[in-house]
Amino acid sequence: MCTSESAGPAVEVRGLSKRFGRHLAVDDLTLTVAPGVVFGLIGPNGAGKTTTLRMLLDVIRPTAGVVRVLGQDPRRVGPALRRRIGYVPGDLRLDGRVTGRRLLAFYAGVSGGVRSGEADALAERLGVELDRPVRTLSKGNRQKLGLVQAFWHRPELLVLDEPTSGLDPLLQREFLALVREARDAGQTVLLSSHVLSELQQVADEIVVLAHGRVVAEGDVASLRLSTVRHVQVGLGDTSVEAVQAALAPIGTLREVDVREQGGAVRVSATADGEIDPLVKALARFRVLDLSAQEPDLEESVLRLYGQEGTGG
Numbered sequence: 348m349c350t351s352e353s354a355g356p357a358v359e360v361r362g363l364s365k366r367f368g369r370h371l372a373v374d375d376l377t378l379t380v381a382p383g384v385v386f387g388l389i390g391p392n393g394a395g396k397t398t399t400l401r402m403l404l405d406v407i408r409p410t411a412g413v414v415r416v417l418g419q420d421p422r423r424v425g426p427a428l429r430r431r432i433g434y435v436p437g438d439l440r441l442d443g444r445v446t447g448r449r450l451l452a453f454y455a456g457v458s459g460g461v462r463s464g465e466a467d468a469l470a471e472r473l474g475v476e477l478d479r480p481v482r483t484l485s486k487g488n489r490q491k492l493g494l495v496q497a498f499w500h501r502p503e504l505l506v507l508d509e510p511t512s513g514l515d516p517l518l519q520r521e522f523l524a525l526v527r528e529a530r531d532a533g534q535t536v537l538l539s540s541h542v543l544s545e546l547q548q549v550a551d552e553i554v555v556l557a558h559g560r561v562v563a564e565g566d567v568a569s570l571r572l573s574t575v576r577h578v579q580v581g582l583g584d585t586s587v588e589a590v591q592a593a594l595a596p597i598g599t600l601r602e603v604d605v606r607e608q609g610g611a612v613r614v615s616a617t618a619d620g621e622i623d624p625l626v627k628a629l630a631r632f633r634v635l636d637l638s639a640q641e642p643d644l645e646e647s648v649l650r651l652y653g654q655e656g657t658g659g
């Protein structure tokens with residue numbers, strides 16, 4: 348089994364920076380991933396997630412800073428460390444005439460000892476054909492192959508860079524189950540995403556990156572990332588005035604728009620914080636429909652950025 352036997356962090360990054368020409372993609376980043384947790388790295392496009400993860404794998408080299416992965420410096424230990432890690436790169440490109448099975452056999456050389464049967468079990472679970480040429484597989488199926496090669500040797504550390512891109516919702520759920528099982532088996536999972544709800548379902552801890560810096564970090568609940576919701580409601584048997592009067596005392600609503608439409612009163616608002624006062628206020632009316640959407644990550648991060656500055 349692949350529990351992290353060392354008591355130290357699974358990943359430790361201090362003062363990490365990466366410059367591409369004049370562009371600072373990762374800016375003095377410090378973070379610690381404890382062993383045995385699911386650690387989520389989230390941020391809008393271009394935030395520096397992929398660049399950070401590549402430095403952990405020694406795919407690219409830092410401009411400055413210290414990186415320790417499973418207690419070791421990835422620049423020094425090379426393949427020995429790589430065998431203890433399962434990696435799904437953000438720009439996974441699988442191509443060619445070879446079958447998935449042949450490709451996995453090749454990856455086995457990188458990952459070290461692989462349990463026979465494990466690939467088939469995982470492939471079956473994810474629903475990917477191993478005996479077809481890789482180039483004939485859909486994007487989603489290639490991504491599944493990427494997951495198989497990351498998970499099959501049960502590595503101590505999984506580094507997964509937006510691994511669910513291209514997967515349908517059912518498969519995303521299966522993937523989250525795999526991640527939970529890995530954690531329960533003592534493996535550490537470092538997972539990047541730009542989909543907040545995905546990380547909320549599985550991550551013990553989240554770091555929010557923007558412009559190469561940590562803008563917020565903590566456990567899922569304390570980050571309150573999802574506390575902004577766009578709410579749309581349809582109410583029957585009432586008037587615009589009555590609804591406006593009911594909503595007026597709720598201090599947590601912004602961008603409130605109440606109008607008559609098609610014989611109903613339609614409310615559109617942004618609820619900031621607790622949803623309970625709004626639900627209680629709406630309960631006095633006949634609710635025809637109700638939807639509450641999570642804002643996109645960009646909005647959540649910008650809001651956090653505004654509230655909490657650039658401090659870590």
Ligand SMILES: Nc1ncnc2c1ncn2[C@@H]1O[C@H](COP(=O)(O)OP(=O)(O)OP(=O)(O)O)[C@@H](O)[C@H]1O
Nearest residue numbers: 367372390391392393394395396397398399437541
């Ligand atoms: N090889 C490179 N050369 C030049 N600039 C790069 C290179 N790799 C990344 N960048 C730049 O660094 C910044 C961070 O990119 P990165 O891919 O790490 O972000 P990301 O958070 O993974 O975003 P995404 O969600 O879009 O993948 C971006 O502005 C990107 O254009």
